[in-house]
Amino acid sequence: MFARPTRATGPVRSTRSIRGLAAVAAATALTAVAACSNPSSGTAGAKGAGESAVVGIAYEPESLSPLLGFGKDGNSKIFDGLLTFDAEMKLKPALASALPTISADGLTYTYALRKGVKFSDGKPFTAKDVVFTYQTILDAKTNNASRSELDAIKDVKAVGDDTVVFTLKYPYAPFAQRTVLPIAPEHIAGRQDVNTGPFTTKPIGTGPYVLTNWSKGEKIQFKANPGYWGGAPKVKKFTMAIIKDDDVRATRLRAGDLDGAILPPNLAAGFKGDKAKKTHAATTYDYRTVTLPTGNKVAGDTAVRQALDIAVDRQTMVDKILEGAGKPAYGPVPTGSEWFAQGTERTHDLTRAKKILDDAGWKPGGDGVRVKDGVRAEFPLWYVSGDKLRQDHALAYASDAKKAGISIKTQAGTWEVIEPRMKQDAVLAGGGAPGDPDFDQYLLLTSSLAGDGFNNMAWYDNPVVDKALQDGRKSADKSVRKAAYDTVQRELVKNPGYTFLTHIDHLYVVDDQWEGLTNQIEPHDHGLASGPWWNVEDWTPKK
Amino acid sequence: MARMAGRRALFALPILMAVTFGVFAVAAASPFDPVKAYTGTAGLTASEQTLAEIRANLGADEPFVNRWWNWLINALQGDLGDSSVMRQPVVDVISERIGWSVLLAVTAFAIAILLGTALGVLAGRRPGGWLDRGVSSAAYTLEAAPAFWLGLLAIWFFALELGVLPAGGLTDTASDVVTFDQVATHLVLPSAVLGVSQMPWFYLYVRQGVSDALDEDPVRGARARGLSERTVLLGHALRSGMLPMLTLIGSRVPELITGALLVETVFSWPGIAAATVTAATSVDFPLLAALTVLATTAVLLGNLLSDLLYGLADPRVGFDG
Numbered sequence A: 001m002f003a004r005p006t007r008a009t010g011p012v013r014s015t016r017s018i019r020g021l022a023a024v025a026a027a028t029a030l031t032a033v034a035a036c037s038n039p040s041s042g043t044a045g046a047k048g049a050g051e052s053a054v055v056g057i058a059y060e061p062e063s064l065s066p067l068l069g070f071g072k073d074g075n076s077k078i079f080d081g082l083l084t085f086d087a088e089m090k091l092k093p094a095l096a097s098a099l100p101t102i103s104a105d106g107l108t109y110t111y112a113l114r115k116g117v118k119f120s121d122g123k124p125f126t127a128k129d130v131v132f133t134y135q136t137i138l139d140a141k142t143n144n145a146s147r148s149e150l151d152a153i154k155d156v157k158a159v160g161d162d163t164v165v166f167t168l169k170y171p172y173a174p175f176a177q178r179t180v181l182p183i184a185p186e187h188i189a190g191r192q193d194v195n196t197g198p199f200t201t202k203p204i205g206t207g208p209y210v211l212t213n214w215s216k217g218e219k220i221q222f223k224a225n226p227g228y229w230g231g232a233p234k235v236k237k238f239t240m241a242i243i244k245d246d247d248v249r250a251t252r253l254r255a256g257d258l259d260g261a262i263l264p265p266n267l268a269a270g271f272k273g274d275k276a277k278k279t280h281a282a283t284t285y286d287y288r289t290v291t292l293p294t295g296n297k298v299a300g301d302t303a304v305r306q307a308l309d310i311a312v313d314r315q316t317m318v319d320k321i322l323e324g325a326g327k328p329a330y331g332p333v334p335t336g337s338e339w340f341a342q343g344t345e346r347t348h349d350l351t352r353a354k355k356i357l358d359d360a361g362w363k364p365g366g367d368g369v370r371v372k373d374g375v376r377a378e379f380p381l382w383y384v385s386g387d388k389l390r391q392d393h394a395l396a397y398a399s400d401a402k403k404a405g406i407s408i409k410t411q412a413g414t415w416e417v418i419e420p421r422m423k424q425d426a427v428l429a430g431g432g433a434p435g436d437p438d439f440d441q442y443l444l445l446t447s448s449l450a451g452d453g454f455n456n457m458a459w460y461d462n463p464v465v466d467k468a469l470q471d472g473r474k475s476a477d478k479s480v481r482k483a484a485y486d487t488v489q490r491e492l493v494k495n496p497g498y499t500f501l502t503h504i505d506h507l508y509v510v511d512d513q514w515e516g517l518t519n520q521i522e523p524h525d526h527g528l529a530s531g532p533w534w535n536v537e538d539w540t541p542k543k
Numbered sequence B: 001m002a003r004m005a006g007r008r009a010l011f012a013l014p015i016l017m018a019v020t021f022g023v024f025a026v027a028a029a030s031p032f033d034p035v036k037a038y039t040g041t042a043g044l045t046a047s048e049q050t051l052a053e054i055r056a057n058l059g060a061d062e063p064f065v066n067r068w069w070n071w072l073i074n075a076l077q078g079d080l081g082d083s084s085v086m087r088q089p090v091v092d093v094i095s096e097r098i099g100w101s102v103l104l105a106v107t108a109f110a111i112a113i114l115l116g117t118a119l120g121v122l123a124g125r126r127p128g129g130w131l132d133r134g135v136s137s138a139a140y141t142l143e144a145a146p147a148f149w150l151g152l153l154a155i156w157f158f159a160l161e162l163g164v165l166p167a168g169g170l171t172d173t174a175s176d177v178v179t180f181d182q183v184a185t186h187l188v189l190p191s192a193v194l195g196v197s198q199m200p201w202f203y204l205y206v207r208q209g210v211s212d213a214l215d216e217d218p219v220r221g222a223r224a225r226g227l228s229e230r231t232v233l234l235g236h237a238l239r240s241g242m243l244p245m246l247t248l249i250g251s252r253v254p255e256l257i258t259g260a261l262l263v264e265t266v267f268s269w270p271g272i273a274a275a276t277v278t279a280a281t282s283v284d285f286p287l288l289a290a291l292t293v294l295a296t297t298a299v300l301l302g303n304l305l306s307d308l309l310y311g312l313a314d315p316r317v318g319f320d321g
Helices: A021-035 A127-138 A246-254 A265-271 A302-311 A314-320 A350-359 A388-403 A415-421 A437-445 A463-474 A478-494 A532-538 B002-029 B034-044 B048-058 B064-076 B090-125 B130-144 B147-161 B180-215 B217-224 B229-266 B273-281 B285-313
Strands: A052-057 A083-085 A091-093 A108-112 A153-158 A163-168 A209-215 A219-224 A237-242 A260-263 A277-282 A287-291 A326-328 A370-372 A378-384 A407-413 A426-431 A498-504 A506-511
Touching: A052 A246, A052 A532, A127 A153, A127 A163, A246 A260, A246 A265, A246 B147, A260 A265, A265 A277, A265 A506, A287 A388, A302 A350, A302 A388, A302 A478, A302 A498, A314 A326, A314 A388, A314 A498, A378 A388, A378 A415, A388 A407, A388 A426, A388 A498, A407 A415, A437 A463, A437 A478, A463 A478, B002 B064, B002 B285, B034 B048, B064 B285, B090 B130, B090 B180, B090 B229, B090 B273, B090 B285, B130 B180, B147 B180, B147 B229, B180 B217, B180 B229, B217 B229, B229 B273, B229 B285, B273 B285
Parallel strands: A052 A237, A052 A260, A378 A407, A378 A426
Antiparallel strands: A083 A091, A108 A163, A153 A163, A209 A219, A219 A237, A260 A506, A277 A506, A287 A426, A287 A498, A326 A498
16 A cells, blocks of 8 residues: 655665674664563463463454354354254254244244343343344345345244244255354344444344453453353353464464464464363364366366366375365265265275276377367366465365376466456365255255356256255255255266365364363354354363 | 645645545456455355345445545545445544554654664764674664564564563453553563664664764864763764654654554554555455545655654754745
8 A cells, every 4th residue: 555665775884794693683672672661471361260261263253243144153152043053063942942843845934932031231032133133134235245045035023022933935944054143132233224333343142142342453352141041151251362373373372372272283283292282173064175167178078077086185185285184075065974975985096087088088198288189188276375275285186187187277366366267267165064965065066056156166067966956955854855965976976066175174272271172063164153162151160 | 834834734635635536546446346355255155146235235336436526525524434344434443443553653663763863873973883783784684574573573582482571462362451551561562573673764874874973074073172972972963863864754654554564463453454454455445545544644744744853953954945
């Protein structure tokens, strides 16, 4: 923004060279300045035996309003949804008193609400708040980018004070999973501009914690809600320090300023010898994948796709790039999930990859790159600049592909540069949403969503998959759904529109002074809910 | 003097208008998409329809000239609009943060000027002496060292190795009240790093000015008349040696603002810097315009200040003469 003024060239006359003194002098200057000040200890604040927790996170939300999308996947600390997820991502009631009753045609969901719940300002929670929340999010004037997740809703209405009925446009089996989104109080949020009103930074909810202070760019602080319907949390004060730089976060954790932090694998490894801290690895749905656009003459060729799918060495990526903190990925569903289709794992097999290409008529040219009908087996692969992890994945992928005779040029760019090229060029993409297999797969693979925003970036088009995805979302019968998603995964082996590479574990290093730390299965996003503190309200101080 | 200030203020208005217009034009021409910035990761799974609705709500499809004009008219009536990216009125975004940025910048500036002047006088007294050689080479090193790197170094040394100063934030991380003591301790490292990174320019100018002045006839005359070394140094040499430095004060303001940006990030200082970057990359017109006006005003004031100081320090220099 600012033009850097021309550098004042040093007017020093005698520029005799001085050896070695420079660094010493710099340090002296720093010390001199620091010595002028009061050196009273400023590290970690007072904490009474685990009753206060301070964690470092890399991400700061723009808004704390659920109406704008905050906490939509549950676990917002300040708010509750009708339902919530446990550690295994199983639904359990929260503001609803039980799981919903679903009509036989799968079109009506009825929720009975928990009685006696109050917002932290003392006003009662009622069915009106639920209706208000959903209707506001669905309103086109509300700037909520996740609105399409609620596409299935036709109508939501309150029956008395303690029952809410949703009517759907079409049967949508995973709908209950969507109702973990937090409920906002109508008597506050309804009286102001939903997009910029004070509620977006000073929220009031029914949750286990109450926001006490949000110093933008520095920290978000909570205190336990003494009147929480689920019982007052034992950790009385909870602080999330916002530290974007990984190294600074690690440094402040080591300095005792933080009790826990999310760290990349290489920095987390530095805490292995520290007995007072424990490393928690959260398994995730967070995948890295390469889109193989159907419109590209090379990447759209089924033989090339199949060859790449087995030419890539996923285990080495996990070992080298993720330092072991992750798993090979064969589709959006992690291998550990109950929805994973056993037997769809692909082993690294370069010889077979070459044979597939040979058989399909892709013959090696003079420079080792294969050619078919005058088309060279090459295409560009884009990744977001500045994302080291994606860069490493892209480079490893290109190097594996080269061994099979496919030349992939990796290129870095911002999303603005990448987006117009997505129809033709490959992209190193990431994503992943636990909860229901429909969430990822429908958006990723449905042919009618090709090129719709960032949905189906590969323009994947497979009628068998389209049908299976429809069956999967319509049926309430779990075995029918399982069969449908098995079909999708098997089709991805026959015609992979993406090369899925890895599922990435998220690592957290936390002081060992509490009981009850677990990890939820985490999505791609690093929201506030991620990390062992997903259930900080259930932690108890260690004796 | 008052007339100069008045004349400058009169000129400031068209300058500010032109600068904000320029910023709007550049932002509109940039490849950044305000809707993409607004929606973030949620936008990656949003449908075209949702994105189009948000685009319309944000008014992002209007030509920038219209948006600039509307902004200008509203701003003149005292309405700075709402920041789209912060989901807050612009006034709130700025008033929450500006104080902490000003505190950091002013402290750092004071450190840079005082330290630079003091060391400059001492070094200028004996050019080529051990102090001069040591400090000068340190100054060149610092000129080349990014403030970001200095910040990390300072955290490592003072917070980690010595454990005497906090590593970041405005107050202790667990504390939820802002007290004078805490802010003072937390201010030390960021302001020292920012100040020390700005110090070389002041130091080098003063050092040169003083050593030149010591060679000039009036100073030699004063020495010859047997005036004390102290009077010669501070009364004569420093006075003429300070002159180039005073001009420097105004021109350092932009650099100070950009330096503060990096320092605020390293130390999680809740200032305006991060908001500035976000506003620019998200094409958040209302916030960006307000911040531009602020920054331009700071630069204009900086220039005015150095001209006033110059006039005061040297009677031969007129005010806008």
